[in-house]
Amino acid sequence: MTLYPADDRFAEAVRAQLGDDVLRPVSERYLEEPRQRFVGQGGLLALPKTVEEVSALVRLAADACVPVVPYGGGTGLVGGQVAPDGPTPLIISLDRMSAIRAIYPTENILVAEAGAILADVQAAAEDAERLFPLSLAAQGSCRIGGNLATNAGGVNVLRYGNARDLCLGLEVVLPSGDIWHGLSRLRKDNTGYDLRNLMIGSEGTLGIITAAALKLFPQPKGVGTAMLEVASPEAAIDLLSLARDQVGEAISTFELIHRQGLQFLTEVLPDIRQPFAKPPEWSVLIELGLSAGQDPSDMLEAIYVAAEERGLVGDAVIAQSEAQRAELWAVREQIPEANRLVGSVSSHDISVPISRIPEFIQRGARVVAKQGPFRVNCFGHLGDGNLHYNVFPPAGHDKAEFDAQRSAVKRAVHDLVHEFEGSVSAEHGVGRLKTDDLEDYGDPVRLQAMRAIKMALDPKGIMNPGAVLKN
Amino acid sequence: MTLYPADDRFAEAVRAQLGDDVLRPVSERYLEEPRQRFVGQGGLLALPKTVEEVSALVRLAADACVPVVPYGGGTGLVGGQVAPDGPTPLIISLDRMSAIRAIYPTENILVAEAGAILADVQAAAEDAERLFPLSLAAQGSCRIGGNLATNAGGVNVLRYGNARDLCLGLEVVLPSGDIWHGLSRLRKDNTGYDLRNLMIGSEGTLGIITAAALKLFPQPKGVGTAMLEVASPEAAIDLLSLARDQVGEAISTFELIHRQGLQFLTEVLPDIRQPFAKPPEWSVLIELGLSAGQDPSDMLEAIYVAAEERGLVGDAVIAQSEAQRAELWAVREQIPEANRLVGSVSSHDISVPISRIPEFIQRGARVVAKQGPFRVNCFGHLGDGNLHYNVFPPAGHDKAEFDAQRSAVKRAVHDLVHEFEGSVSAEHGVGRLKTDDLEDYGDPVRLQAMRAIKMALDPKGIMNPGAVLKN
Numbered sequence: 016m017t018l019y020p021a022d023d024r025f026a027e028a029v030r031a032q033l034g035d036d037v038l039r040p041v042s043e044r045y046l047e048e049p050r051q052r053f054v055g056q057g058g059l060l061a062l063p064k065t066v067e068e069v070s071a072l073v074r075l076a077a078d079a080c081v082p083v084v085p086y087g088g089g090t091g092l093v094g095g096q097v098a099p100d101g102p103t104p105l106i107i108s109l110d111r112m113s114a115i116r117a118i119y120p121t122e123n124i125l126v127a128e129a130g131a132i133l134a135d136v137q138a139a140a141e142d143a144e145r146l147f148p149l150s151l152a153a154q155g156s157c158r159i160g161g162n163l164a165t166n167a168g169g170v171n172v173l174r175y176g177n178a179r180d181l182c183l184g185l186e187v188v189l190p191s192g193d194i195w196h197g198l199s200r201l202r203k204d205n206t207g208y209d210l211r212n213l214m215i216g217s218e219g220t221l222g223i224i225t226a227a228a229l230k231l232f233p234q235p236k237g238v239g240t241a242m243l244e245v246a247s248p249e250a251a252i253d254l255l256s257l258a259r260d261q262v263g264e265a266i267s268t269f270e271l272i273h274r275q276g277l278q279f280l281t282e283v284l285p286d287i288r289q290p291f292a293k294p295p296e297w298s299v300l301i302e303l304g305l306s307a308g309q310d311p312s313d314m315l316e317a318i319y320v321a322a323e324e325r326g327l328v329g330d331a332v333i334a335q336s337e338a339q340r341a342e343l344w345a346v347r348e349q350i351p352e353a354n355r356l357v358g359s360v361s362s363h364d365i366s367v368p369i370s371r372i373p374e375f376i377q378r379g380a381r382v383v384a385k386q387g388p389f390r391v392n393c394f395g396h397l398g399d400g401n402l403h404y405n406v407f408p409p410a411g412h413d414k415a416e417f418d419a420q421r422s423a424v425k426r427a428v429h430d431l432v433h434e435f436e437g438s439v440s441a442e443h444g445v446g447r448l449k450t451d452d453l454e455d456y457g458d459p460v461r462l463q464a465m466r467a468i469k470m471a472l473d474p475k476g477i478m479n480p481g482a483v484l485k486n
Numbered sequence: 487m488t489l490y491p492a493d494d495r496f497a498e499a500v501r502a503q504l505g506d507d508v509l510r511p512v513s514e515r516y517l518e519e520p521r522q523r524f525v526g527q528g529g530l531l532a533l534p535k536t537v538e539e540v541s542a543l544v545r546l547a548a549d550a551c552v553p554v555v556p557y558g559g560g561t562g563l564v565g566g567q568v569a570p571d572g573p574t575p576l577i578i579s580l581d582r583m584s585a586i587r588a589i590y591p592t593e594n595i596l597v598a599e600a601g602a603i604l605a606d607v608q609a610a611a612e613d614a615e616r617l618f619p620l621s622l623a624a625q626g627s628c629r630i631g632g633n634l635a636t637n638a639g640g641v642n643v644l645r646y647g648n649a650r651d652l653c654l655g656l657e658v659v660l661p662s663g664d665i666w667h668g669l670s671r672l673r674k675d676n677t678g679y680d681l682r683n684l685m686i687g688s689e690g691t692l693g694i695i696t697a698a699a700l701k702l703f704p705q706p707k708g709v710g711t712a713m714l715e716v717a718s719p720e721a722a723i724d725l726l727s728l729a730r731d732q733v734g735e736a737i738s739t740f741e742l743i744h745r746q747g748l749q750f751l752t753e754v755l756p757d758i759r760q761p762f763a764k765p766p767e768w769s770v771l772i773e774l775g776l777s778a779g780q781d782p783s784d785m786l787e788a789i790y791v792a793a794e795e796r797g798l799v800g801d802a803v804i805a806q807s808e809a810q811r812a813e814l815w816a817v818r819e820q821i822p823e824a825n826r827l828v829g830s831v832s833s834h835d836i837s838v839p840i841s842r843i844p845e846f847i848q849r850g851a852r853v854v855a856k857q858g859p860f861r862v863n864c865f866g867h868l869g870d871g872n873l874h875y876n877v878f879p880p881a882g883h884d885k886a887e888f889d890a891q892r893s894a895v896k897r898a899v900h901d902l903v904h905e906f907e908g909s910v911s912a913e914h915g916v917g918r919l920k921t922d923d924l925e926d927y928g929d930p931v932r933l934q935a936m937r938a939i940k941m942a943l944d945p946k947g948i949m950n951p952g953a954v955l956k957n
Contacts, residue, residue, distance in 0.1 A: 017928070066502050099842075100871075110588060121840060122871075165676065177514045179680070180651070185763045187936065188933065193930050195931040196929055196931070197929060201838070201905070201907075202871050202872070203643065203837045203871065203912040204837060205913055206920070206923075208684060208692070208910045208954075209650070209686065210935055213679060213684055215680065216680055217680075231731050233734050252592060259704050260704060262835060263775075264779045265734075266779060306736060308780065308788075309730075333557075342867060367672070369593045370592040370593050375511075400593075400673050400674065400676045413926060436672075437672065438672050438677055440677045441672070441674040441675060442676055444677075445676070445677055452677075458666060460665060460666045461666050461681055462678075464660065465681070466940040468943070469679075471939055472938055472939070
């Protein structure tokens, strides 16, 4: 259906219904995204304070066939939050809906508005002596509504799942403007289709999440953190199996790190303290969250000893204090920043079946080498089968020199992922960056079903047009 | 859209395309359901052997506008598996698609066809030294496709989640006959709408699940089981919190048992060995699944001592052998059979927010008493907020005497559940039994979205018509 811009007349209609306070001039930050692949073309910015205001805004947009772009923390990496073309949109920011509405410690549930910053949700849980485990680099600025809209992942997925697994209920404004009051605190409810999970991960194309009932967990009684040199990616996978045998689901983090990442840190972030005198080719960051009566260091040492007997591990650093733990985490957490400073030719957020990761890494090296003398930094959430597979220019060169090769590199890596029955967007989503990939690699029957669902719930196509599904 | 019966002409068309082997006379078991509320009216029975055959069958049905009833193990309790009215359907049984297609121990994944019996899936996981945790009374005859179609629950939901949480990927024949090849082994894949969870719990109204990639887990190194007398439902909830503080997510089972259930066992199943000399008003069955280095008896005793100090628990039996463990489980598992032998006036599979359960139980007793001198057996998955709240005739009377009151009792209980923001189908689904409840209690915006999705994916309305959504 034809869409129309959010023009002055539309702004007048908004003011007439909602007053002057809800609209704001669009500042730059609503038109940018972290990787600068997409630049928003302006639009009308609304900052509603209640779900009823969101509903009224969407209803006005639906009546006038004006596109709507929902805006959370703006930290998404695939351009889902900015509309670079088409009629200028109504941008609905959730900034002013940031309350923690309620917390139910006995039920291990917290109800937050969509605009609540992830770190604030974590802190509210901690105040109640509970854990909200979603944890990712952008947690100081991303907002929980965006985390849910993109089904965010992060470093604790291995144990606690991604954003989808941490949500019990949603309040959503549908493309009609209707409000779905689905803030359920029920752990079990089998009364009909799973609208909640349909909304989660739909990246603002099926509705606007305005609040969520989130699952909390007991805080671990003891936390153990270590960085271990591993002989190979195979050895890392074997180490994970071995650790699982010993401590079950207590492994909250299992991150693979390649030497390239440590070398980048040395180059561009030399203040980061490196765990090993000589950077090993492969290492893993492991963290255990344990219950009462289990000593973290003992558990990690037992894992190390068993792994050492099998020749899986070399050097190891087991954190002996909170400060040492923070140092180990800084290594993992600053690798993306080092990558950004070095500047990649092409970055890939991929997953493949876990047992095929070693083969994928070998094949990937050959595939990339064919494209040119690139450096690869491959790291990430090994326990989830999710690697950040980033390709960099040779030392001494700038990424700009390889702009012309970017799409060929990306295509080569993504083709390989597809051959391995993997995903070209493991945790970042499709946004506007990967709509072509979805067309190229997605199951056609699934795509057809997705289009049918989009048409059923958003017949005018106003919700975040151009994201997930191509126009 | 008008539907037509699966008549002789349609059977001919099936035989012409798929040969004589796929069709069978409809035996009684395909027309019955355990509670005998619905009786199937016959139809054409197909037993396909491959997903391609399922696809061809559905395509023929779609072309001829013939209703399709997917059939798993037939153990569902809400009549989703039988069509009592409307044009006689094509019944597609998955009996002959029961293979375990593959198992990936390193990845903790098993791929099973929809017709695999749940107990066989559990056994295949065990053979690979893994755990498939879905566990429920019907596991010897229910089939995994039906478990997924109904998002089955059971006794391990507290720790491992329901069927939805145990599935990574699906192969599904959509109402068009198209095959969605979604048997993903990926733990993370954010490429578009969550079709998997939309299919799970849709009770055969959006497609036929033909295979699933299922999550496996490490087998616990030690299992501890105990039955504890608790002072009240409040005390049971406090005990759960206390146990969680001590052992985190290791609690796999936390089941509430009321004296009424133990008395029913004494009456109708006297061979079941009772744990307590005098049945306590309230007790709980708790089971821990522990990792290496944790002694189950020590952990349970520590929980008991702490709970005893706070006055939460009275008598307790901690299983000291596998035989004792089986005895404790038999008590819990045979309560539904005892209920069946006694004969309920009305049974309710409900959930409410966990912290409100004590209040619900008090209010429920008053609400039922107003309806008559009934006995209530309230038991079940307390940790999930899911109670089986069953109402029985007074001692010495038969349920048939109260047939006229059944709907009033049900309505009174369900009204109360609704007032408590609960669900009238926590784990059994909607089927044909609870479509009216969905209309009465469901969020109208959500219902509208469900209808739009149904229309989008099944425009002719052939898939399990009358289930979940009223015709």
